[in-house]
Amino acid sequence: MKYQSLIQICEYLQSKKFISHIKRTGDNLFKICFDGDETLFFDMDKTSSNIHKNAAFVESKTYKAPFDVVLAKRFVKSKILKIAVPQNNRILSLRAELSAGYKRLVSEIHFEFTGRFTNVIITDEAGVILEALRHFDNDFRSIRVGKKLIPLPPREIKEQKAARIEDFSAFFEAEFKSLNERKITSLRNVKLARIEKKTEALSQSLKELPSAAELLRQAELFSLRADLLKENLYKIKDYERHISLISRTGERVEFDIQDPPKIALSQLYAEAKRLRNKSANLHLEEQNLKSKLEFYESLCELIQNAQSEQELEILLPRKRIVQERRKEGEGEQDVQNFYLGDFKISVGKNERGNIRLLKNSGKEDFWFHLKDIPSAHVIVKTNKQNLSEEAVQMAAKICVNFSVKESGKYLVDYTKRRNVKINEGAFVNYINFKTISVLKPQ
Structure with missing residues (x-):
């Protein structure tokens, strides 16, 4: 983030009156809605921090750490008192107030775009740290809860002169595009390399099967x-x-x-x-290995066509998250689970998986299937939430990619599970459905 750009963004944001909503939507990503009509993302990655707009953002994870609790408690639906950039520092400080009856709660949040020490720090009115995205101690500063925040001293900033921002909406969109292209290319390559290792191992196992x-x-x-x-x-x-x-x-x-x-x-x-x-049972083992290879082939195609970092993380989470879910009993041989925020999207990898999904789903879950074509069954568990448009789009895309190989436009029907009647195995009849069109690229 350039200092000169940050000053201009600060001037632009000074016209905003309140924070409608604020939350962490990625490990280092913050979604802030100003005045109920403008949503910006603050990416606090140490190597590529910026402020951008992303109209196609898909929320893939819910954060409930102490930092996120304090963030919501102090800033959701708060009145903005002051927005400033300290002189010669890549920091955007926002002071806000919450009023509830006779109580008045004043807080500050500091977005520090400072390279390897990039951070988000929440303080009270007196400047005492309430929480921080990253806690650390060094010779100059201690970023710990309960400590007084020591302001960073002004520093000489050497950077090329930034152009005057005439259209902030276009600027924020361009920032996202530039950042996203770099991140998604790097992350996609990492994900594809993981899949390649798995497919190589499966292919070798298939090759070594005895007669x-x-x-x-x-x-x-x-x-x-x-x-x-x-x-x-x-x-x-x-x-x-x-x-x-x-x-x-x-x-x-x-x-x-x-x-x-x-x-x-x-x-x-x-x-x-x-x-x-x-x-x-050799034919079953062979069939199982081939089924896994077909699954990873479809997953690979989804990853190659993913348009955002969030979508990539939904399709193939980091190993740590996968291991945590396995410990929680989420691993099923015939079913693959994906997570989009609080929504759990499950797809049957084969007929056994389809039957298992149909038998184990609740009546309020949503069921997806290709119209008039044999396909994988997809179940979305909503956790009593309204089914979001993002969840519909992702579930339909998963249904198409794990069902057909050819590119083209496909129709996907979806309805609540209570409207689906099982005839035999994975063969069903259904009523009261909606239909969505999905384009499977070449």
């Missing part, structure tokens, strides 16, 4: 060894671990066992049974 005939051959060998051991078990001592026997064909067969002969015999029969079962 059914080979498994049966191995099972027969284990069974023959077990039969030979069983025939001679009466003359083998319990303590013997190396056993040499002659088969009916006159061949000498050696046994090196770790357990007593009776236990070793059970293990040989068990292994023969396991191999026969694996041979019988």
Whole structure:
């Protein structure tokens, strides 16, 4: 963020009277609605901070940390008292007041666009820190709750002269476009690399699958060894671990066992049974691997066509978030879950997944399916919220991309689950539905 641009933005915002709403919508991203009619995003990333507009923003996560609680309590529906940029500092300070009856609550929020020390700090009227996006201590400053905020001293700022901003709306949109193109390219490459690793591993597993005939051959060998051991078990001592026997064909067969002969015999029969079962179910294992590969192919296509950082995080969250959800029991082999704010969007990866979604969904959940075409089933859990337009768009897009390969325009029907009647398996009839059109790009 350029200092000269920040001064002009400050002058522009000084005409605003109140903050209708403010919240954190990304780890370092803040959404602020001024006067009920203008929404700006403050991106407080250490390497690429800026202030921008994003009309297509999709909220993908709800933040409830102590910082977010203080932010809402102090600034939602507050009156703006002062907006200023300290001299020779890339900081935008906003002073606001909340009045509730006889109580008057004055607070300040400082957006510090200061490189590696970029931060958002909330203080009370006396300048005592109430919360901060990032807490730290160094030789000059201590950003800790309860400490007095030490203002940054003026510094010499060296930057090229910034042009006069004539159209702030166009400026904020251009800032987003520039920032988004850089971020989304980098993040998309990271996500695609993760998927490539998974698909390489799955392809290798598929390639290494043994043939059914080979498994049966191995099972027969284990069974023959077990039969030979069983025939001679009466003359083998319990303590013997190396056993040499002659088969009916006159061949000498050696046994090196770790357990007593009776236990070793059970293990040989068990292994023969396991191999026969694996041979019988080999087609299911192969089908499962192919199904996973098809899933990642569809996910890869969605990621390649994603238009925002938020959409990328919805489609493939960071590993830490994925691990947390697995601990909470969210991992299902036949169902994939996506999260858009408080909405949970689930898609069946195969027929088993579709059936599971239909059986386990509540009557107030929303169901999505391609019109007149066999497709994946998608269920959106709303947590008693009204279904947002963003959730409808994302669920429909997921339904299309996990159902068809060809590009084109597709119609997706959706309705509440209570309007869907299961005929058999994943075959259904439904009423009282709406339809949305989705374009699947080439």
